[in-house]
Each structure stands twice: as C-alpha cells, then as structure tokens.
Amino acid sequence: MVKKIARYGTAPEKVSVYQRYWKKRKDGIKQRYWRKTKRTKTVLKSKRWEIHGKPKDLYKSAVLTYKLIPIKDFTTIPAEKLLENPEKYGYEAEWVETDVES
C-alpha cells in the first residue's frame, strides 16, 4: 500500500433531528419509535481525509482540504479524484480545535 496523507480533526456537521413517538401495539404495550423531522442541528464530529496520489496532486489536495470537510466521517480518496470534484466529497467549513487522537 502506498503512503497516504491524513488530515484529521473535529468539524461541524448538520444532522437531522429525530423526534420520538409512541404507538400502542396490539398486545397493549406502548412501543417507542423515532421519526425524522425537517429540523437540523449542528454537531461536532471527528472527520478524516486519507489522500494518496502523486506528490503534486497531494500538495494541491492537502491545501484544498484546509477548509474542506469530508461528507463521510472517514474518506479515503485519490488526490486526482478529489481535485476534479471537491464538492462531491466535501463541504466548505472550518475545522474546530479539539484534542484528537491519530
């Protein structure tokens, strides 16, 4: 396996808010369910880029990911692909300073 450059940290992400509700079952027991609402909230999540490729592309993509947060929590991607279509894999936001493990 080739070496990869990892950019990792904590970043804000908008997630859907779930609402709980109860439904009475046939046997008389009230069962709890969760419903997805239209509301969203911002949470901090640990995110990670794992980029591999040619040094020139690596250089460009590492600069690009300075303000680009991966949509998925753990994204392994070739630098060339990321440079072609950055908005497909990430969104623009700032990394938040927290204590993260490697």
Added chain:
Amino acid sequence: MAMKPNGWKPMLNLKDNSILGITDSETVKLDFDNTRFKMVKYWAFRTMKWFKLKGFIILKSSKNNYHVVFDKKVSWTKNMHIVAWVCLLSQHKALTKWFLMQCIKEGSTLRVSEKKEKPQPRIVYRFGSQNNQIAEFLAYRKIVKGIIAKLQRQKELCSPAIKTLT
C-alpha cells in the same frame, strides 16, 4: 461519534485546527505517550533486534511523547503482530489505545504537523539502516512540511487584509 457543539460559533479563524499526518500499513510505527526517552529507546532497540527491523528513528513530538519509525518493510499483518507484541510486553496503556485505533483504521498514522500547543515532531535519535521505509517516511514528511509552510505563508499574506476588514 457526535459531540455537543458546546456554544460553537462559525468565526474567522486563521489557525489550522486540523492535523496533518502520514498513514501507511507497511511501516512499523510506535506512538509512546507519557514515556521517558530511555524507555522509548529500550523498546525501540528490543523490537528492532527481536524482529530484525534493520534500523529506526525516534521523533520527539512533545515533552515525554515520542514516535518510533522502523526501516524494514513488512505486511500489515506482521506490522500489527509487532505492535501487539510491544503493547503486551510493555503494558503501555497509551500505546495499546493507539494500537487499537490503528487496527480499526487498517493503517497506522503518525502526526507531522503541529497540534494545539505541541510542536511538529522532530528527529532526536537514529540507529541502523535508514534507506528503506524511513527514507520514504521522511520524503513524505518533507511533502507535508512543504504544505504546512505554504499554508502558513498564505495565512500571513491574508491576515493583514482581514485585520483591516474587521
């Protein structure tokens, strides 16, 4: 793993809050947190001799925190075999935690950039062969350091303009 934002507000921040590191599966790496240099050196020597890893470098990431990189190219299975052996014999809790995290990721990562108040890791000790995985690791480290320097220059160029705007 979601955490509460705890009053997080989007703001103009010139500091790089993310961390840059190098990940791969074929280089044996160890992360010794809260360990004296003497102990790190002892474990590096013992591991190198037992598994015939040719050589190693020790990087100091901050006070009493060290990284070890070995020179011999190994498979991912062998890599984890070696790290698990060190964890078991040294009974090192921080190293064991780091080892488990690397197992989940299926690749071991060591930091290259600064982290909060911690500086960039620097080489403090070299032993044996340095031509294989260590040379490759240092070449990638150079690339990452170049990226950090470039970002730093850009930030310095941008900051006076931003200051005048605010």
